[in-house]
Amino acid sequence: MNLLKVENVSMIFGGLTAVKDFNLNLNQGEIVALIGPNGAEKTTSMLAVSGILKRNPGSVYFEGEDISSTEAHKLVKSGISQVPEGRGIFPNLTVLENLSLGAYLRNDREQIKKDRDWAMDLFPRLRERSGQIAGTLSGGELQMLSIARSLMARPKVLLMDEPSMGLAPIVVEEIFRIIKYLNKENNTTILLVEQNALMALLVSNRAYVLEVGTIINEGPSQDLRKDEAIQKAYLGI
Amino acid sequence: MKQKKTLLTVIAILVLFLGVFWADQTLDSYKMRILNLCAIYVVLGLSMNLINGFTGLFSLGHAGFMAVGAYTTAILTMPDVVKGQNFFMVPMMKPLDTMHVPFFLALLIGGIFAGVVGYLIGAPALRLRGDYLAIATLGFAEIIRVVFTNLQSITNGALGLKGIPESSNIWWTFGVAMVTVLFIGSLINSSYGRAFKAIREDEIAAESMGISLFKHKVLAFTIGAFFAGVGGGLLGSLMGTIDPLMFRFFLTFNILLIIILGGMGSITGTIISAFIITIGTEALRFLDESMTIGNLVIPGISGLRMVVFSALLMIVVLFFNRGIMGTNEFTWDRLFAKFGKKPLVKGGNKQ
Amino acid sequence: MMDISTFFQHLTNGISLGSLYALVAIGYTMVYGTLRLINFAHGDVFMMTTYFAFYGVATFMLPWYVSFILAIILTAALGMLLEIGAYRPLRDAPKISIMISAIGASFLLENLAVVLFGGRPKAFPTVNLLMDSIQLGSVSIQKLTFVIPVVTILFLVGLLYLINHTKTGMAMRAVAKDYETAGIMGVNVNKTISQTFAIGSMLAAVGGIMWGLKFPQIAPLMGVMPGLKAFIAAVIGGIGNIKGAVIGGFILGIGEIMIVAFLPSLSGYRDAFAFIFLIVILLFKPTGITGEKIAEKV
Numbered sequence: 001m002n003l004l005k006v007e008n009v010s011m012i013f014g015g016l017t018a019v020k021d022f023n024l025n026l027n028q029g030e031i032v033a034l035i036g037p038n039g040a041e042k043t044t045s046m047l048a049v050s051g052i053l054k055r056n057p058g059s060v061y062f063e064g065e066d067i068s069s070t071e072a073h074k075l076v077k078s079g080i081s082q083v084p085e086g087r088g089i090f091p092n093l094t095v096l097e098n099l100s101l102g103a104y105l106r107n108d109r110e111q112i113k114k115d116r117d118w119a120m121d122l123f124p125r126l127r128e129r130s131g132q133i134a135g136t137l138s139g140g141e142l143q144m145l146s147i148a149r150s151l152m153a154r155p156k157v158l159l160m161d162e163p164s165m166g167l168a169p170i171v172v173e174e175i176f177r178i179i180k181y182l183n184k185e186n187n188t189t190i191l192l193v194e195q196n197a198l199m200a201l202l203v204s205n206r207a208y209v210l211e212v213g214t215i216i217n218e219g220p221s222q223d224l225r226k227d228e229a230i231q232k233a234y235l236g237i
Numbered sequence: 238m239k240q241k242k243t244l245l246t247v248i249a250i251l252v253l254f255l256g257v258f259w260a261d262q263t264l265d266s267y268k269m270r271i272l273n274l275c276a277i278y279v280v281l282g283l284s285m286n287l288i289n290g291f292t293g294l295f296s297l298g299h300a301g302f303m304a305v306g307a308y309t310t311a312i313l314t315m316p317d318v319v320k321g322q323n324f325f326m327v328p329m330m331k332p333l334d335t336m337h338v339p340f341f342l343a344l345l346i347g348g349i350f351a352g353v354v355g356y357l358i359g360a361p362a363l364r365l366r367g368d369y370l371a372i373a374t375l376g377f378a379e380i381i382r383v384v385f386t387n388l389q390s391i392t393n394g395a396l397g398l399k400g401i402p403e404s405s406n407i408w409w410t411f412g413v414a415m416v417t418v419l420f421i422g423s424l425i426n427s428s429y430g431r432a433f434k435a436i437r438e439d440e441i442a443a444e445s446m447g448i449s450l451f452k453h454k455v456l457a458f459t460i461g462a463f464f465a466g467v468g469g470g471l472l473g474s475l476m477g478t479i480d481p482l483m484f485r486f487f488l489t490f491n492i493l494l495i496i497i498l499g500g501m502g503s504i505t506g507t508i509i510s511a512f513i514i515t516i517g518t519e520a521l522r523f524l525d526e527s528m529t530i531g532n533l534v535i536p537g538i539s540g541l542r543m544v545v546f547s548a549l550l551m552i553v554v555l556f557f558n559r560g561i562m563g564t565n566e567f568t569w570d571r572l573f574a575k576f577g578k579k580p581l582v583k584g585g586n587k588q
Numbered sequence: 589m590m591d592i593s594t595f596f597q598h599l600t601n602g603i604s605l606g607s608l609y610a611l612v613a614i615g616y617t618m619v620y621g622t623l624r625l626i627n628f629a630h631g632d633v634f635m636m637t638t639y640f641a642f643y644g645v646a647t648f649m650l651p652w653y654v655s656f657i658l659a660i661i662l663t664a665a666l667g668m669l670l671e672i673g674a675y676r677p678l679r680d681a682p683k684i685s686i687m688i689s690a691i692g693a694s695f696l697l698e699n700l701a702v703v704l705f706g707g708r709p710k711a712f713p714t715v716n717l718l719m720d721s722i723q724l725g726s727v728s729i730q731k732l733t734f735v736i737p738v739v740t741i742l743f744l745v746g747l748l749y750l751i752n753h754t755k756t757g758m759a760m761r762a763v764a765k766d767y768e769t770a771g772i773m774g775v776n777v778n779k780t781i782s783q784t785f786a787i788g789s790m791l792a793a794v795g796g797i798m799w800g801l802k803f804p805q806i807a808p809l810m811g812v813m814p815g816l817k818a819f820i821a822a823v824i825g826g827i828g829n830i831k832g833a834v835i836g837g838f839i840l841g842i843g844e845i846m847i848v849a850f851l852p853s854l855s856g857y858r859d860a861f862a863f864i865f866l867i868v869i870l871l872f873k874p875t876g877i878t879g880e881k882i883a884e885k886v
Contacts, residue, residue, distance in 0.1 A: 076774035088769035090762050097758055104759065105774040153774070295684055361871050367683060368626055372823065373870050376863035379816075383860040486812075490695060497688060540702035547696035554688045555677055 001028045002064075003157055003189055004080075009058030011044050011213075018044050019213045022058065024191075026157065031183050031190045033200040033221065035234065036210035042193045043085055045210065046161045062157070076105055081155030085162045085193075087146040091135030095126055098134050098145055102152030112152070119148040122178070140171035147178065157189050158182075164196045172196065176203050197234035201225045250415070257411050269407060270475070271519055276410035277471045278511040280417045282495040283504060284464030287421055289493075290501035291430065292457040293437025295367055297489055298358065298374030299465055301381040304484040305354050306347035306466025307473035308385065308392055311401045312336070313343035314474065319400040326396065327389040340404040344413070344470045351466020352459050354381070359458035363451065375486065386481040397480025398473075405475040413471060417464055422504055424460070433457050434502075494550050499560050506562030521545060593727040598849040599842070604733045604802065606841025607740035611795030612818035613825070613833035614747070615667075615788030621828035622764045622784050624683070628690040629670055631815015632697035633789050637663040637796035638712055638806040639705055645713040652715050660793040667789025668782045676778070701808035709807040712800035736798050743791060744834060750787075751830065760784055764828070813859060817844075820866045826876030835877055840865065 004026035011019040022045055026032050036042050059068045062078055070078070081102075082088075089098055099119060103112045120127035123144040129137060134145065143163055150158055163179070164172045176199050182188040183203075194200035201207055201221045209217040209230065217224065224230050260272060281303065288296045312333055315323075320334050328334070338346070362373040385392045392398070424430050432453045435443035444450050473479045495514050499506030524541040553560065612634055619627045640662045644655025674693040678686040718732040751757035762770040763780045771777045799814065800806055817840060825836025840862055848855045869876060 071771075072768075073771040073774055073776060076772070082772050084769060084772060088766065088772065090765045090769070092761060092765050093758065100755075101758065101762055101770075101773050101775075104755070149773075295687065361867075365870055365874060368620075368624070368687070369823075369870055369874055371687065372626065372819070373867060375816075376820075376866045380860050380863045380867075383857055383863075387856040487695075490691060493688065493691070540699045540707065543699035544696065544703055547692050547699055550692035551674060551689060551696060554685050554692060555674075558681065558685060 002026070003028050003062065004191065005061040007059045007061070009045070009060065017213065022210075022215065024208060024215075026189060026191050028189055029183070029187055030206065031179070031192060031204040033192045033194055033204035033207040034210055035194055035197045035200050035207055037233075038195060042195075042210050043161055046085075046159060046191075046193045076153050076155075079156035081150040081153045081158050083143075083146045083150045083158065083160045083163060085165065087142045089134050089137075089142050089145055089149075091133070093134055094130070095132055095134055095137070095145060096130045099126075099149055099152055102149035105153065115152055115154070119151060123148050139167050140174070143167060143171075143175055144178070147175075147182075151182070151186075151188070155188070157191065159191050159193075161193045162195060163192070164194060164199060172199060179203055197230075201235075253411070253415070257407055261407050271516060273405060273407060273410045273475050275512045275515040276407075276414040277405075277468055277475065278492070278495060278515050279414045279508050280464055280471065281468040281492050282499070282507040282511045283417050283421050284461045284468060285489075285492045286496045286499075286501060286504070286507050287424075287433075287464070288457055288461035290496055290503075290507075291425060291437065292433040292454060294363070294454060294458065295371040296374040296458065296461075297371050297486070297493075298376075298378035299461075299492055300484040300486060300488040301358075301374075301378030302351040302355055302462040302465035303469030303472065303488065304378075304381055304385060304481070305351040306344075306469030307479050307484075308398070309347035309350045309466070310340075310343045310470030311398050311473045311479055312391075313338045313346060314340055314402050314404060315398065315400065316402070319402075323393050323396070323398055323400065324390070326394075329393075330390040333391065340402075340409070340474070344467050347470035348463045348467040351469065352463035355459045355462025355465075356455065359455045359462075363454045363458060378484075378486070378489065382481050382484050385484075392481070395481060397478060397483075399478045401473055401477050401479065403474055403477055405471050410471055410475070413467060417467075418504060418508065421464075425504070429453070429456065437502075490550075494546065494553075497550065497560055498553055500562035500564060501560060502564030503560070503562035503566055505565070505567040506560055509561060518542070518546070593725065594849075596724075596727055597729065598845050600729055600733050602842035602845035603838065604736045604841070605845060606838035607737040608795045608799050608802070608837075609814070609818045609821045609841045610834040610837025611740055611743070611798075612792045612814060613822040613837045614744075614830055615792045616819045617822040617825075617827055617830060617833040618760075618784050618788045620822070622760070622767075622781055623675065623679070623686075625675060625686050625690060626819065627670075627675075627788075628687075628815075629674070629693040629697055630788070630792060631811035631813075631818065632694050632701075633663055633667055633670070633811070634792045634796040634799070634815060635701065635806070635808065635811030636666055636697065637793040638800040638810070639701065639710075641797055641800060642710055642712060642806060646710075652713055655713070656797050659797065660790055663793035663796070664786040664790040667785040667792075671782060671785040676781075698808050698812070705808060707808060709805045712804040712806050714804060715801060718801060732798075732801055736802070739794065739798065740834075743794060744830075747787070747791070747830065756780075756783065817859075817862045820862045824865060824869050824876055826878035829876070829878045832876055832878035839877075 002025060004024070006022055006024040009019065009022040010017060011022075024032070024034070034042050034045065059066055061067065062075075062080060065078075067075065067078065075082075090101070093101070096116075099116055100112070103115065106112055120130065125141055126145055126148060129141065134142070137145065147160075147163070160179070163175050167175065179190065179192070180203050183190055192200055192204060201224055204221045206219065207221045207224050208215050209224070217227070217230065225235070260269065264272070281299075284302075285296075285299050288294050312320075313336060317335055317337070320329055323329075324334070358374065358377045362370060362377065365373055386395050388394065425433070432443065432448045435446065435448055436450060436453055440450055491514070495510050496507055498514065499508070499510030521542045524545065612630065615630050615633075616627060619625055619630070637659050640659035641652075641655050644650045644658055645652055648655070650658070670693055674689045675686055678689055718735060719730065721728045721730050722734075749757075751760060759770065759775045759780050760783065762773070762775060763777055763784075767777045767781075770780070796811075818837065821836035821840040822833045823836070824839060825832030825834065843865065844858060844861055847861055848858050873879065
């Protein structure tokens with residue numbers, strides 16, 4: 001079932017076209033990756049989908065409904081949760097408070113508590129630090145917190161923007177293991193924007209390649225991994 | 238060619254000269270006073286625009302510099318007898334009570350003192366960023382005002398100074414305004430001016446290009462303070478009386494309004510809006526007083542004029558962010574471009 | 589030297605004044621923490637409260653407690669209106685624009701007050717039971733002088749509870765740090781900012797009423813100096829930090845009274861002291877007493 005459909009979106013800033021004719025599909029249960037070099041405006045595209053930047057022109061549909069002009073903060077209600085670039089953790093709140101913020105729109109206190117426990121089971125390190133001010137956490141822990149927080153909204157779709165950014169390789173592996181787990185065991189549908197093409201192609205079902213604002217390639221990740229051009233450009237082969 | 242442009246500028250100045258001459262002969266004293274005020278506000282507006290508009294420093298202390306200039310000029314130009322009459326509560330400090338210099342010198346010294354104060358304030362304050370600079374400068378201006386209110390033997394405290402010789406006439410005000418325009422204009426077009434604008438746009442980039450942030454900020458601040466002092470001196474000698482209450486934040490607000498309306502990076506804009514605001518203030522005076530239309534008397538409400546001005550400021554900042562001119566200037570090139578002639582540059586191409 | 593009873597009187601006056609500054613300072617610090625804006629109009633909002641209270645009693649013949657409560661509610665509404673009209677449209681504009689808008693709003697309120705209420709001072713309603721004095725040993729102190737800090741502390745405790753232990757408070761703290769991300773979490777940023785203004789204005793209103801009780805002459809420009817001083821208090825304490833605002837308020841209030849008490853010849857410079865405090869703090873520790881060192885942004 002198609003959950004997210006991005007149709008012919010272009011992003012134009014003051015006369016400069018950053019993204020051109022961006023088309024993307026995301027189906028239930030998939031992990032779809034958006035890869036490309038730095039400066040490919042991957043994050044711009046993500047922000048277009050998430051509604052933080054206005055899309056002009058083009059449309060975005062979620063579960064068939066047009067969310068092109070929906071404001072970012074209403075998307076959570078619709079079922080789209082985000083793990084923003086740079087984590088977006090509030091350093092002045094505790095780990096627990098950050099988690100609770102993820103469930104901001106929910107009112108079912110009992111269930112929220114259960115979900116919090118589940119999240120902390122998933123990320124035991126967060127349980128250890130639950131009362132700590134989030135500003136004291138390490139990069140990897142912040143990323144885990146960000147992911148856990150976004151899950152608190154019980155989203156239908158998770159938008160993850162550059163989760164590996166700034167993290168040590170061993171931590172990156174753990175994060176991607178978690179992403180795979182969430183998809184397999186929890187059936188979370190994920191749209192992943194990543195600079196680390198290898199990891200992204202290993203973990204995703206399908207991928208789009210974005211270069212200089214346009215999609216130059218797309219298809220099953222397995223096939224893209226074997227594509228020579230991609231191997232040369234992104235996989236260091 | 239450059240010579241043609243200089244010629245045009247000289248002609249323009251001559252035209253202005255003739256205009257001032259005509260005004261002096263023809264217009265009544267009320268209108269003359271307004272014109273004088275316009276010119277003084279051009280000087281004040283430009284002095285503030287240099288700091289806030291061109292260098293991008295949010296300084297709210299302008300009234301302080303004006304106070305320094307106004308009091309200095311007044312003290313140096315008042316005749317001894319008048320001084321004696323003013324300082325009836327506490328005698329004036331010697332040797333100020335017999336000090337006396339020609340008007341031009343008094344203005345200059347007033348400006349220099351104000352500049353020195355600007356330097357003293359700027360040196361510490363300009364290390365602060367944005368909002369903090371604003372309140373620090375506001376604080377300094379208030380300190381100056383409170384100090385002046387208390388230095389009974391120098392400034393006559395809250396009583397103020399009355400009977401300042403009205404040495405300002407149309408020639409002085411327009412003359413000083415002209416000098417200010419030319420000076421600040423050439424400063425802006427020099428390498429200093431470019432440095433100021435670079436600092437306004439992006440401090441970090443400016444610094445990495447080798448521009449000493451601090452040195453240039455202090456320079457802009459001090460020069461701005463100098464002209465504010467001169468403007469203050471002119472103002473005092475136009476009005477004839479000054480007192481500390483004149484130099485409250487409200488005065489800074491007025492000038493701020495002028496430079497925002499005109500466009501914070503434009504000399505031309507400041508000149509235009511100085512005239513508009515000054516004339517407008519007079520024109521809107523009727524709002525404060527009663528109006529008689531036919532047989533109907535509409536009572537005036539004191540303060541309505543200021544409500545209009547405050548609302549005007551809000552509207553400009555909410556909707557017309559860039560002011561009248563934005564950062565544009567009136568130049569001969571633009572004028573000719575508008576009329577389709579080729580610009581007067583060396584080897585200009587046919588348009 | 590001064591005898592102990594006079595000292596005690598000065599101290600209690602200082603604490604009272606400090607409380608008033610603290611209440612108004614909280615509003616400044618909350619708004620700055622959220623929008624990085626110096627709400628120049630805050631002091632004038634404080635002034636409007638006293639007029640609302642005045643007209644409530646004088647024109648509408650309401651009992652003082654009703655009038656006061658209404659005045660507080662109206663002021664909270666005024667604060668929210670101010671945000672919607674003067675600040676929200678400029679949220680993404682260059683910082684200087686919103687500051688100018690604040691200055692404009694301040695002057696607009698002051699002059700509107702002159703036009704609507706007249707420039708001549710009016711007498712704030714008196715509440716007799718607070719005017720009586722209590723005897724403490726050889727010293728006689730107005731009940732009001734004690735009531736003010738007590739009321740302040742009560743409101744402060746309530747506010748801190750709200751900020752630190754409720755969902756609304758958490759949203760406010762999140763929005764203050766990063767309103768975009770807060771929005772992604774589903775927080776209604778506009779509503780949260782409105783709430784911030786409402787609470788800040790409400791506290792200023794409480795301060796305004798108590799100010800009116802203590803200094804019964806009200807005038808359109810009465811909010812200017814206290815507003816500036818309250819802002820300075822917020823800066824001294826560490827702008828953006830509520831506890832800091834309170835600390836700053838007390839430092840300023842007690843300091844102002846004490847300096848004038850010990851050096852009466854300098855009483856004319858009373859207002860300048862706050863500004864001198866400000867300059868000193870800005871030069872040596874700009875982030876204030878509770879502030880952290882801000883790293884140079886590169």
